[in-house]
Amino acid sequence: MKRIHKESLKEALKAWEEKYRVIAPRLTERDERIFDTFDEAWFTLDYAKPSLPLKHALFPQSEAVFQVDQGIYRSIIREEPALLFGIRSCDLKGMLQSLSFMSKDFDDRFYTLRAKNTAAIVMACPGQQSPTCFCTTTRSGPWADGGFDLQLYENGDSFLVEIGSSRGEDLASSELFEDASDPAAREKVTSFRRRAAQSIPLVPEIEQAMEKLRTTGAPDELWERFGMKCITCGGCSFVCPTCTCFNVSDRVLTEGSGERMRSWDACLYAGFTKEASGHNPRHSQALRIKRRHEHKLLYHGDRDTHGGLCTCVGCGRCSDYCPVHIGALEVARDMSAKIF
């Protein structure tokens, strides 16, 4: 364990910038809190739940998987060290789950190399960051139990720093970091964790919904009701830390040259499963909503969950953003209201 004073943090970030592209929370001119390239003047620690998970740091919204130059195909896999400062444990869990998926069977080098070259510094949550947080239920927070390089616990005018990897060791090796291996520091972390976990209520309906899907399944009527409401914006997938579906298209620059792109896609769209014959196995919005929620709560192996409860990491963003209230929380509550 180490300790860093809050006023030294910017110094540390500046030092890391020499080796990494540093992504950190910042304010905007319109007083929003976003994650972007570290900027000393706009840097903030007052950011609660970031509006988006940093999934795009490992899985850009759109990226080239190869280039074609006058008919010659060339791979372009770039390696660039990056550092994500201040991410939340739910979002880290999302990345770890996605890494398992992207590396199994066929190795998606775009994802796995970026994951390897990206350092993760987690900011443990001192308590519920918004009313939709349910990471204690999904076993993905409020602190990370592994997979990070450093994890920070706020402690008065300093942070206690947990080291999670040899890269983390290296990141915390400068004189800005003091040793804090005393029992008092351990005790501080333990009570921080206890207070944080207690402040985030459990949502038993999530496990009840999982059980329902495993046994009888949810009634068609439920999916039809949600299907009628969904406006097919795809937002729930795009803000989800664990949604990684993509579409593939060619970006032609000049005749015979260009890039093959892969871009975020969403299973909520009608065309997602439509075959060339016109046949569509998920032919209604009800079936597409069902798919999305079953994928999170039912269809996953142990490897995919990375120690979590399921492939929903409890960040609550689908409930925050869906314009018609079809988040994981609403769906699970609706499902379990019918059994009890």
Added chain:
Amino acid sequence: MDSHPNIYQPFPVFIARTLPQISEHRLFQLKLEDGGTWERFGHQPGQFIEVSIFGKGEAPISISSPPTRPDVLEICVRRAGRLTGSLFELGKGSRLHVRGPYGRGFPVDKLKGRKLLLVAGGLGLAPLRSLLLYVLDRREEFKDLILMYGTNNPDNVLFKYELLSFFDRNDITYFYSVDRDQEGIWKQYVGVVTGLFDQAQLSPDDTCAVLCGPPVMYRFVLEKLLKLGFAKENIYMSLERMMKCGVGKCGHCAIGEKYCCMDGPVFNYTEIEHIKEAI
């Protein structure tokens, strides 16, 4: 070389020959650019490749030829849209890009020593042909072979000459059907493919059934097979799904907990019967 290649990047091949089939369907024979055989490709009957023409996209296409004939790789393509349409503009010597082989094909090892019933509908014969020719090339490793093939009308019979050539063989029993025969030229069964079951002498106890066709065919053929007493674990079928990546990443082909491109496209019936949306 990177020990983890870019799984999305195809390699170049060229068209050695194109053979028109029926209207809007064409057979392409592909060769490797270095002149070698496809043996090192290591494909199995029932697997597919991803075919690319840059600017027109990429599409999963079944391998129609068996690994026992490795000089060329054959694909039978129906003109359906951008990629498949562009293929029809290419002739002998043209270059295209492919990657694969992908997916789990027919369980050849489990089928060895068994009686086989192959049922194809329409373009479903394209993937099933890789198994059919494989069995014919290694005939002694399999027992009785029955082929049932149905199309909508006599003009739409794929691989016509190959099918006709079976007239000269006594190691395959075949039944062909057409749904409609307006001109009255069809000499065999007229009606849906399930009607063929009443003509064939089947022994459901020791026969494996392998199906390949449109979703509606599966519903009726499955009902028939189960009624005849086929065990569910002796029924295999190749499913089609919208596929983009072919390697288990893009998510388009998911069926329940399965990914059609990785766990399929060939499934045993027991693996998918519990998934409502599978068939």
